[in-house]
Amino acid sequence: DWTPGNVIADQVAAIRAQIGDARVICALSGGVDSAVAAALVQQAVGDQLTCVHVDHGLLREGEVEQIERDFVASTGVNLIVRDEKERFLSALAGVSDPETKRKIIGREFIRVFEDAQRDIVAEAGAHGEEVRFLVQGTLYPDVVESGGGEGAANIKSHHNVGGLPDDLQFELVEPLRTLFKDEVRAVGRELGVPEEIVSRQPFPGPGLGIRIVGEVTAERLATLRRADAIARAELTKAGLDGEIWQCPVVLLADVRSVGVQGDGRTYGHPIVLRPVSSEDAMTADWTRLPYDVLSIISTRITNEVPEVNRVVLDVTSKPPGTIEWE
Numbered sequence: 039d040w041t042p043g044n045v046i047a048d049q050v051a052a053i054r055a056q057i058g059d060a061r062v063i064c065a066l067s068g069g070v071d072s073a074v075a076a077a078l079v080q081q082a083v084g085d086q087l088t089c090v091h092v093d094h095g096l097l098r099e100g101e102v103e104q105i106e107r108d109f110v111a112s113t114g115v116n117l118i119v120r121d122e123k124e125r126f127l128s129a130l131a132g133v134s135d136p137e138t139k140r141k142i143i144g145r146e147f148i149r150v151f152e153d154a155q156r157d158i159v160a161e162a163g164a165h166g167e168e169v170r171f172l173v174q175g176t177l178y179p180d181v182v183e184s185g186g187g188e189g190a191a192n193i194k195s196h197h198n199v200g201g202l203p204d205d206l207q208f209e210l211v212e213p214l215r216t217l218f219k220d221e222v223r224a225v226g227r228e229l230g231v232p233e234e235i236v237s238r239q240p241f242p243g244p245g246l247g248i249r250i251v252g253e254v255t256a257e258r259l260a261t262l263r264r265a266d267a268i269a270r271a272e273l274t275k276a277g278l279d280g281e282i283w284q285c286p287v288v289l290l291a292d293v294r295s296v297g298v299q300g301d302g303r304t305y306g307h308p309i310v311l312r313p314v315s316s317e318d319a320m321t322a323d324w325t326r327l328p329y330d331v332l333s334i335i336s337t338r339i340t341n342e343v344p345e346v347n348r349v350v351l352d353v354t355s356k357p358p359g360t361i362e363w364e
């Protein structure tokens with residue numbers, strides 16, 4: 039019988055058998071998969087697990103708090119947060135090219151995570167303990183995809199917590215390997231992972247860094263974060279989350295247009311709404327959102343975010359457009 043409870047019982051037993059009394063670490067991105075994987079391992083081996091969250095400053099409004107506060111409160115995991123916002127901002131300074139941004143973010147992420155790993159290994163070693171395992175939130179579709187060899191042409195360099203450092207060898211713990219996304223969500227709910235995390239739509243590893251077309255700066259991140267929070271709140275309020283696979287909100291930082299507000303001329307930036315419907319993100323169609331919802335989102339964003347004077351809707355399917363703009 040497939041029930042979340044049975045999956046948890048099986049996985050807890052398997053994780054205990056694999057890990058024994060060694061220590062284990064996990065990178066928490068803020069997404070569903072790493073959160074549920076960590077919660078399962080926590081259930082199995084408790085304090086032997088240490089989670090690391092690299093705060094790259096590219097998450098959306100409220101997401102860091104959901105990990106640092108709500109996830110920790112509901113699961114009891116040991117969490118180390120590395121505040122690396124400045125590091126990522128300075129690494130991204132002056133960079134507009136999408137692939138270069140992706141590579142920089144991926145590279146910095148791995149460096150920070152390696153530093154954190156070394157600290158944890160050293161600290162455990164001082165207590166005579168061994169850190170041998172690394173948790174990854176690999177899902178069944180990921181397993182199938184990577185088993186298929188070099189598939190589609192590399193359109194964008196995807197950033198996940200993939201690459202293991204050369205000089206630290208870990209054995210992987212992948213408790214979600216047999217599960218599909220909706221099953222992962224069911225398991226997460228059963229484990230008490232906060233609903234805001236469990237029901238989260240896909241969000242790219244490089245975060246808002248690839249949703250600012252142009253250079254990433256602290257001000258632009260703040261602008262995008264506000265617009266994104268409004269769009270997300272209104273889509274949720276309208277009950278549309280189930281219909282939408284995800285809705286990237288994109289700041290065209292290199293584009294300006296003339297507007298009028300109050301009795302003054304404005305020269306602000308456009309925000310793009312990119313709602314898509316999809317089964318697996320390989321192909322997608324633009325979601326026919328109700329006009330009244332679009333209207334509310336547009337009015338609120340232009341009223342509440344001073345840097346934005348125009349809201350536009352992306353009506354391109356994938357292909358030829360990708361879901362993200364970069």
Ligand code: XMP
Nearest residue numbers: 195196197240241242243244319360361362
């Ligand atoms: P595209 O833009 O290629 O996106 O149509 C397909 C799906 O992948 C997500 N995405 C990423 N996910 N790391 C991730 O974990 C990444 O670097 C990354 N880039 C894109 C995107 O949000 C969509 O769901």
